[in-house]
Amino acid sequence: MQRFPHRLAAARRPVSLACALGAALVLAAGCSGGDGASDGADSGAAQSDGGGSSEASGAGASDGGAASDGGSSGSTGDSSASAEPIAVTPPEQKPELTDACTGEGAFLVKGEKPNDPALPQRDDLTLKVSLEDLTDDDGADLVADIDGTQRPIETAHVGDTISVDQWTLSVTSVCKDSVEFDLID
Numbered sequence: 001m002q003r004f005p006h007r008l009a010a011a012r013r014p015v016s017l018a019c020a021l022g023a024a025l026v027l028a029a030g031c032s033g034g035d036g037a038s039d040g041a042d043s044g045a046a047q048s049d050g051g052g053s054s055e056a057s058g059a060g061a062s063d064g065g066a067a068s069d070g071g072s073s074g075s076t077g078d079s080s081a082s083a084e085p086i087a088v089t090p091p092e093q094k095p096e097l098t099d100a101c102t103g104e105g106a107f108l109v110k111g112e113k114p115n116d117p118a119l120p121q122r123d124d125l126t127l128k129v130s131l132e133d134l135t136d137d138d139g140a141d142l143v144a145d146i147d148g149t150q151r152p153i154e155t156a157h158v159g160d161t162i163s164v165d166q167w168t169l170s171v172t173s174v175c176k177d178s179v180e181f182d183l184i185d
Contacts, residue, residue, distance in 0.1 A: 083151045091159040100138035105172035105180025122166035140179045
């Protein structure tokens with residue numbers, strides 16, 4: 001005969017709940033779709049995020065978790081070669097252009113010189129965008145520099161949107177030696 005059956009059942013509930021949550025986590029980890037090779041890169045990006053990701057703040061997945069980590073990795077200067085590229089979001093409908101060099105845009109990037117005019121500061125941070133290379137398909141390889149921390153940006157084309165930390169840019173022109181863009185947000 002059990003004297004306190006309700007206490008025994010109540011004691012089992014937290015254990016059952018903990019086991020259920022643990023099983024759910026194991027299943028979620030196994031169903032991530034990764035092949036194991038990219039898991040290290042994904043976890044490195046999550047660790048270096050430092051909470052500054054616009055994904056975490058609800059700004060959307062267009063940046064792929066590519067927000068600046070505010071220098072929390074301890075690196076400064078040109079770290080763009082080893083950093084994961086910032087994602088580019090293509091437009092819903094690709095623009096029909098006869099020439100990608102439209103000559104339109106509020107900000108101009110020419111060569112390795114940062115954008116002109118300078119982008120507005122956000123929370124005492126400064127974003128500079130520079131041109132690294134042009135591609136044969138009218139794309140531009142850009143580099144984002146937030147207060148000395150550089151990150152490459154995926155190849156961008158006219159109409160693409162780029163979310164870099166607190167700035168959202170829209171590429172408006174890709175010419176043979178320059179790129180122009182507008183600041184959306």
